[in-house]
Amino acid sequence: GGGRCNFTNRLLTRQNATERFLSRNPRFALSALSRYTPADFIARLDAAGIAWHEKHLGQLFCDGKATQIIDLLLRDLRAAGGVLSLETEIERVERAGDGFLVTTSQGPIRAASVIVATGGKSIPKMGASSLGYEIAQKFGLDIVETRPALVPLTFAEQDLARTAPLSGLARPVDLRLGKTHFAEDLLFTHRGLSGPAILQISSYWREGDTLKIDLAPGNDIAAALSEQRDAAGRQALHNALARHLP
Structure with missing residues (x-):
């Protein structure tokens, strides 16, 4: 935030x-x-x-x-x-009698219950790993296949060349993927698209899916341009659009 x-x-x-x-x-x-x-x-x-x-x-x-x-x-x-123990690596978790034995880099810990709350494995440089999934599998729990979520969308080079000049620009948009839609901000970046709307839709998007982005939600751009032409005569399209979009 x-x-x-x-x-x-x-x-x-x-x-x-x-x-x-x-x-x-x-x-x-x-x-x-x-x-x-x-x-x-x-x-x-x-x-x-x-x-x-x-x-x-x-x-x-x-x-x-x-x-x-x-x-x-x-x-x-x-x-x-x-008690908060920092810089402590969890090496393994195993059953021990009626409880559990957690082997750590700071020594063993015995406990009646163990809660695995490791989050995902998305940012390894912050310490994230697949440890939570490995512990769950060891104890016979089914694992849902992991996939990226709440992430930016990155473009291939040929597409990036068209949007890179917009890097840093943010717009309120209406973003749709099938029946799922988010009305939040979109941010153009040097790698593709980000911002709250994109981060939200990324949890639903799959490779090959089509996203529909309304860059002027609630506005009929065609009607607005027609009114401008009637009021001000002929003008360059980019100048006319500048009233509605950066």
Whole structure:
């Protein structure tokens, strides 16, 4: 969130949670989202005196730095008796009697229960790996084939040459893939397309799929150009379009 921490979304409700949780089992997160709602987390921040503001589409951000959220959660962790061990590699997890034995680079840890919450494997330079999937497979859990999600779309060289001059330009768009669509910002980059709309649709896109991008949502450009011609006479197309698009 640009260092401000996009910490929740006010528009998330129990009614729309299954639509917003992309999964083969969309009801998986329903109980957690029902028992601890966005309003609960907002109240937690208010009690801690952390100021926040709302952007479009219900997105909530800190007024200050994201480290405020980190500090709050670390305080909660310590208050609950939790211990945070950094720079500690998990080497293996195995059953040991009624519990588990976790072998780490800092020595063994015995526990009655183990929660594997390693996230995905998308950013190795931040420490992400496939460890979580390997542990799950070891204990006989089925693994859904992994694929890129919430990522930019990159272009081949021949296509990139057409869009590279637009690098850095952002536009509110309506982006569609079949029945799925997002009305958010699109960002042209030196490698292709990014921005919230693209990151969202990337979770649904497959190689060969066609995306439809409306760069002027809610506007009939053809009608607007016709009106401009009637009012101002002939003019260069790029000058006429400049009123509507960068």
